[in-house]
Amino acid sequence: MNILKRTCIAGAVAACGLAGGVTAATAENVLKLASFVPPVYILHEPIFEKLAADLNEATGGSTTIEIYPSGELGKGPVEQYKRAVSRIAEISYGLPGYTSSIFPKTLLIELPGVTQGHEDATAKLWKVMDAHLRDEFKKTVPLALFVTPPAVLMMTEKPIRGLDDLAGLKIRVASSSAAAVIEAYGATPVPMPANKVYTAMSTGVVDGALMGSDSLLIFKLIETTKYVTTNLPEMPTTIFLVANEEAYNELSDADRAALDSLTGLDISQRSAAGLAKFGEIALGKFAGMDGTETIVLSDEARAAFDAAATDAVTSLVADFDANGMNASQILADMKN
Incomplete structure (x- = not known):
C-alpha cells in the first residue's frame, strides 16, 4: 500500500482526522499537507482548512487532506519544496525563493517594474504558467501560486x-x-x-x-x-502550494478533477487577497x-x-x- 492510498478505520480517526472537523474515517486517499506556519496563520483556516473541507465534500469523502502545521512533518521552511518532491507530504506550502536556483523563471515576478499589486502579480503568474513556469515545478503540480503584499x-x-x-x-x-x-x-x-x-x-x-x-x-x-x-x-514575494506529482496522478480521474476545480487561479487570488488585507x-x-x-x-x-x-x-x-x-x-x- 503506497503512502497516498490508505483506509482509515474506526478508532484511528485521531490519526487520520482533519483540521477544521473534516473526518477522514472513510477516506481511501489521504493527502498530507505540510505547512511551516502555525494554525493561527492568517491563511490556515480560509485556505488550508477550506480546501480540505471542500475536497472532502467534492469527492464524497474518498479523498481528504490532513493538515500538519508548524513544521510537524519536518522543521525548516527551506525544505518545504523538497518535502513535496520526496513525498514526505503529498501537499506542501512554501516559498520558491528559498530554493531560488530551481525557480528562476517564477521569481521574475518579484522584480521591480513587473507588477502592480498582489492581484495583478498573481494573475500574471497564472497567465504564463503553462507556457513558461510549469516545467520548473518538477515532480510536483502547482495548486496555488501567489504573492505577498509588496x-x-x-x-x-x-x-x-x-x-x-x-x-x-x-x-x-x-x-x-x-x-x-x-x-x-x-x-x-x-x-x-x-x-x-x-x-x-x-x-x-x-x-x-x-x-x-x-x-x-x-x-x-x-x-x-x-x-x-x-x-x-x-x-x-512568491508563495506556492504544490502537490507531489505521483500522488496527484494516483487519484481517480473524478477526484483529480475535483482537486483541479478547487485549485489554480481562484485559490491563489483568495490567498493573495488574504495576505494583502492582513498587511494593511x-x-x-x-x-x-x-x-x-x-x-x-x-x-x-x-x-x-x-x-x-x-x-x-x-x-x-x-x-x-x-x-x-x-x-x-x-x-x-x-x-x-
Whole structure:
C-alpha cells in the first residue's frame, strides 16, 4: 500500500482526522499537507482548512487532506519544496525563493517594474504558467501560486528615507531576485527564511528586512521594527502550494478533477487577497505604536530607488538571456 492510498478505520480517526472537523474515517486517499506556519496563520483556516473541507465534500469523502502545521512533518521552511518532491507530504506550502536556483523563471515576478499589486502579480503568474513556469515545478503540480503584499523595509535602528541611507547595511531577503536589487541599492543582501528574521533583527545579524507588510504580524516583526519604509519599487514575494506529482496522478480521474476545480487561479487570488488585507492591518497597528515611524518615500527619493532597480533588472535579465532562459520573453508575456 503506497503512502497516498490508505483506509482509515474506526478508532484511528485521531490519526487520520482533519483540521477544521473534516473526518477522514472513510477516506481511501489521504493527502498530507505540510505547512511551516502555525494554525493561527492568517491563511490556515480560509485556505488550508477550506480546501480540505471542500475536497472532502467534492469527492464524497474518498479523498481528504490532513493538515500538519508548524513544521510537524519536518522543521525548516527551506525544505518545504523538497518535502513535496520526496513525498514526505503529498501537499506542501512554501516559498520558491528559498530554493531560488530551481525557480528562476517564477521569481521574475518579484522584480521591480513587473507588477502592480498582489492581484495583478498573481494573475500574471497564472497567465504564463503553462507556457513558461510549469516545467520548473518538477515532480510536483502547482495548486496555488501567489504573492505577498509588496515588500517594505523594516528597520531596527536606522530610518530609510533615501537610497544613500541603505549604504553598507545588511538587509534580509527571501530570494536571489530580491538580493540582486538590494545589492543595487547599496546594501548587503542576507538570504534568510522568514522564521529566522525575528532573531536576526533582535541580535543585530541584520539591520533590517525586505518583506511583505503582513510579516509584521505573522512573524512578530512588529516587536523588532522601529522604522518601516513604504513606496518602494514594487517587489512581492512568491508563495506556492504544490502537490507531489505521483500522488496527484494516483487519484481517480473524478477526484483529480475535483482537486483541479478547487485549485489554480481562484485559490491563489483568495490567498493573495488574504495576505494583502492582513498587511494593511499590520501597517495600521504599527503606525499606532509609540516610538515607531512609517516613512513614505518622497517622489524624489522614489526616483532614485527606481533608477537603481531598473539598472539591476536590466543587468539580471541580460544575464538570464545570455544563459538561455529567455527572461525577456517571459517578462514580455507576463506584462502583455
